[in-house]
Amino acid sequence: MVAKKTRQPEVTLRRMELSxxxxxxxxxxxxxxxxxTHWExxxxREDAMEYLKGTILPHPWFRAVCFDGTPVGFLSAKPKLGRNTCRAELSGSVIRENWSQGIMTAALRIAVAAIFKEFPAVQRLEALVALENAAAQKALGKAGFTKEGEHRKFNAKKGRLWDMARYSVIRVDPKL
Structure with a gap:
């Protein structure tokens, strides 16, 4: 008897829509x-629609992370301006029910390739992550990002000072 192969759920990225x-x-x-995160x-639903219309849709690169076609998170990349056009800042998140399933790692790999293709001037993608967010650091590492260091008391948000870890991937890094 031949074992039946089960299809693995697919991770994809797409532009976000009002729906x-x-x-x-x-x-x-x-x-x-x-x-x-940096957001409150x-x-x-009205707050979400306002954020979607005012922040997400006009954003230069904001993608829904989809798991088998259903949005379960996002990734965004913001290229820098002026003499820093060689860099872009990356951020993202997935819903709690999909934590620790490898979805963000898969989405990051797709995003890196897409961002480098869509923004030829970008040579470096950077991500800052709260030092206490071990899961995000693990996903970045598995997706090929290199931890470059830690910044103590680097970010003031939500009433406290945060220690942050910096990760990056550059265009010439080996492909995974």
Whole structure:
């Protein structure tokens, strides 16, 4: 008897749409998800729609992380300006139910290739992550990012000072 192969769920990235407002609220409305982020927890569908229209849709590179076609998170990259156009800052998150499933690692790998293709001037992607967020650091490492160091009392947000770890990947790093 031949064992039947089961299909692995697929991780993809796509532009966010107005119809994603419910998924966005599910992600950004969770205090545990927003704890390590720069955004404030969204409380209503109206707040989520305002954030979607005012921040996400005009953003230069903001993608929904989809798991089998359903948005479960996001990744965003913001290229720097002026003499720093060689760099872009990367951030992202997934809903709590999908933590520790490898989704962010897979999405990061896809994103790195897409960002380097879409922004030819970008040579370096950087990510700052709260030092206490071990899961995010693990995902970045598995996706090929290098930990460059730690910054003590680097970021003031949500009423406290945060220690941050800096990760990067550069265009010439070996492909995974």
């Amino acid at each position: 994603d407002v419910g998924h966005l609220l599910r992600l950004m409305g969770d205090d545990q998800v927003s704890y390590n 927890t969204l409380n209503t």
